[in-house]
Amino acid sequence: MKAWWSFRGLAVIMAGVFLFAGPAAVNAAEPIKIGLADVLGGGGAVYALPGIAGAEMAVAEINLAGGVLGRPLKLIVRDTQIKPDVAVRVARELILRDRVDFLMGSVGSHIVLAISQVAKEQKKIYMVHMGKSEKATVEEWHPYIFRVGGNTGMIGRAAAMQAAKKPWKKYYLIGPDYEFGHRMVEDFVNKLKELRPDVKVAGEAWPKLFTGDFSAYITAILRAEPDAVYTSLWGGDEINFIKQAIPYGFFDKTNFITIGDLDVLVPLGAGTPAKGLWLFTWYSFTYPKTEAHNAWVQEFRDKTGQYPSSGVMWGYMAVKFLAAATKKAGTTDNEKVRAALAGMTLDSVIGPITIRKVDHEAVWPNWWGRATRSDEYPFAVMSDVVLVPGSEVIMPEDNVLKMRERK
Amino acid sequence: MSFIVVQILNGLTTAMFLFLIASGLSLIFGVLGVLNFAHGSLYMVGAYFVFTLLVILMKSPEYFWLAIILAPIAVAAIGGAMERGLLRRLYRLEVLYQLLLTYAVILIASDAVKGIWGATNQSVPRPAVLAGSVDIMGHAFPSYNILVLAVGPLVLAGIWYVLHRTRWGRIVRAAASDREMISALGVNVGRVFTTVFVFGALLAGLGGALVAAHRAIYPGMDFEIIVESFIVVVIGGLGSIAGTFLGAIIIGQVNAFGILWFSDYAIVFLYIIMAVVLIVRPWGLLGKPMAD
Numbered sequence: 291m292k293a294w295w296s297f298r299g300l301a302v303i304m305a306g307v308f309l310f311a312g313p314a315a316v317n318a319a320e321p322i323k324i325g326l327a328d329v330l331g332g333g334g335a336v337y338a339l340p341g342i343a344g345a346e347m348a349v350a351e352i353n354l355a356g357g358v359l360g361r362p363l364k365l366i367v368r369d370t371q372i373k374p375d376v377a378v379r380v381a382r383e384l385i386l387r388d389r390v391d392f393l394m395g396s397v398g399s400h401i402v403l404a405i406s407q408v409a410k411e412q413k414k415i416y417m418v419h420m421g422k423s424e425k426a427t428v429e430e431w432h433p434y435i436f437r438v439g440g441n442t443g444m445i446g447r448a449a450a451m452q453a454a455k456k457p458w459k460k461y462y463l464i465g466p467d468y469e470f471g472h473r474m475v476e477d478f479v480n481k482l483k484e485l486r487p488d489v490k491v492a493g494e495a496w497p498k499l500f501t502g503d504f505s506a507y508i509t510a511i512l513r514a515e516p517d518a519v520y521t522s523l524w525g526g527d528e529i530n531f532i533k534q535a536i537p538y539g540f541f542d543k544t545n546f547i548t549i550g551d552l553d554v555l556v557p558l559g560a561g562t563p564a565k566g567l568w569l570f571t572w573y574s575f576t577y578p579k580t581e582a583h584n585a586w587v588q589e590f591r592d593k594t595g596q597y598p599s600s601g602v603m604w605g606y607m608a609v610k611f612l613a614a615a616t617k618k619a620g621t622t623d624n625e626k627v628r629a630a631l632a633g634m635t636l637d638s639v640i641g642p643i644t645i646r647k648v649d650h651e652a653v654w655p656n657w658w659g660r661a662t663r664s665d666e667y668p669f670a671v672m673s674d675v676v677l678v679p680g681s682e683v684i685m686p687e688d689n690v691l692k693m694r695e696r697k
Numbered sequence: 698m699s700f701i702v703v704q705i706l707n708g709l710t711t712a713m714f715l716f717l718i719a720s721g722l723s724l725i726f727g728v729l730g731v732l733n734f735a736h737g738s739l740y741m742v743g744a745y746f747v748f749t750l751l752v753i754l755m756k757s758p759e760y761f762w763l764a765i766i767l768a769p770i771a772v773a774a775i776g777g778a779m780e781r782g783l784l785r786r787l788y789r790l791e792v793l794y795q796l797l798l799t800y801a802v803i804l805i806a807s808d809a810v811k812g813i814w815g816a817t818n819q820s821v822p823r824p825a826v827l828a829g830s831v832d833i834m835g836h837a838f839p840s841y842n843i844l845v846l847a848v849g850p851l852v853l854a855g856i857w858y859v860l861h862r863t864r865w866g867r868i869v870r871a872a873a874s875d876r877e878m879i880s881a882l883g884v885n886v887g888r889v890f891t892t893v894f895v896f897g898a899l900l901a902g903l904g905g906a907l908v909a910a911h912r913a914i915y916p917g918m919d920f921e922i923i924v925e926s927f928i929v930v931v932i933g934g935l936g937s938i939a940g941t942f943l944g945a946i947i948i949g950q951v952n953a954f955g956i957l958w959f960s961d962y963a964i965v966f967l968y969i970i971m972a973v974v975l976i977v978r979p980w981g982l983l984g985k986p987m988a989d
Contacts, residue, residue, distance in 0.1 A: 331811065333917055336818055339817075502921065503911075505842070506711075509704050510704075510957050513700050526818050529913035530912045533911075553817060556817075557819050561820065
């Protein structure tokens, strides 16, 4: 008796669900899901969060204009905790459980390499907008990995080209002891030695990522009396080094060549050294000062109250490329979208950007300048800016293929 | 030669920072028997208080001296609330519950800090009088470090004085030695524990307040410091303040000279020393073997 009644009740409920939800489900367009795996806390969040903000800005912009193929974009964000095992699990969950159409991410070149393996195994497009080691698109390339925002090779070589023009002969190298840290320094040194065979490396230091106290390193470096110090330190490490080095007279005694992103320049504020600081980066909102660029910067400022750091542009362009390629392919089928992405050129407020076919790397511009205190902003900016086009410094195609063969 | 002197001073500065933070941890464990994982959170909150006071409210680094007095007091109050409201209920249970509780506090505090102050790095400027450098045998050495080098031994002396020359100190040492006996003698053990926790939190807050103008502050700093503090306390001896001081000095110097001489392996030396100490004297250099 009881079972008979509950079966009836269940049937009524099911009918109701299908009657009401059915048409609703058919009318609402199924969103195109982009799974963004990145670190939401700790030291890496200073890049990851702006990346997410940039991606969200692009998603909002695209959805306002009607979405892609009549469907809205949707961003699903998950925390990698900047741990490879967690990142792998999260990437798999995004693909298998949340059924995302594309993957995006991730701070930490070691994390990018880990998730890349999952993308390869699951045949899912992984649009990297963060981790920059060249290894991901050269030695460890596979057809599903793509990258915007530049890489260690391009920026290292671009910085070397500028450093080579200076009278500096004796260099000291310091970087965090992991994939990105080493790669950035290697690529710089190799190009520098090619252009200036007279250059000598007086020493190198590899503190662990997220070191708090650099005093011992600062003293050791000053003892070697280098003309210039090149570093791949970023985020909190970079702030700590600069802050702690100033009272040792560091910036009077030598030149410091380092990443010039807002996450460091803004907190340092008026405390930025007035001289001896040279900056390179993968995006600066202060240059070029075109109308379109300024409008984009203002749009971000109106939305979030902040100035856009590099991560914002990378996240923004990553979504733009995914949307444009999906539109061109006419479907979210990853095989067709990746074919559309390879070789695609998109216009942007920093110029036209092309994704190469050989390594799926965006030919991205590279900024270099001297750090100067500014009246316009409460933090230091780049002056005497040199913009090196990606085409001049991206690894030549035959080198890419040669390095892949060697594997 | 002069350069070696500077490097020794660098090592001592690191040591003093470590000591300030780890001393509270050692004290709380020595008396309450509680491994306060949330010590790092208290330290972090101390740093953020200074940031709020100097950068957000006063917008001037010249209130520094006020900040390093107010911040530790505020953190001490939070510590007291934490002990009375949360920890006290678990003393009768196994140690594991206390560890779980303090770990839960870390997670909550971490997210709270991120929610209130944001996830990005923040920097606190130094007051003008401490922003420059002094000349040490021809080398520039930061004035701020001189302050830290002075505060460390002062705090050590202060703790020693309180523990050995005041009535409260005598009661605390007795409670550490034999909790039941002192309760039988009529002392309110609960109140003693709260005051010790408050004192430990004060020290954590002071450590955090001094670190604020030395390094970038951000929501992950609680985790980082707790590992370092534990190593200091383990090497020096759980419950021994002098041991914590010694442990901090050893680590500070190993760090400074490891970087100089063996830069590739500098990180490993710390853990090698800890392993050696644990094998040879598992209760730490100045600790006492656990009574059976």
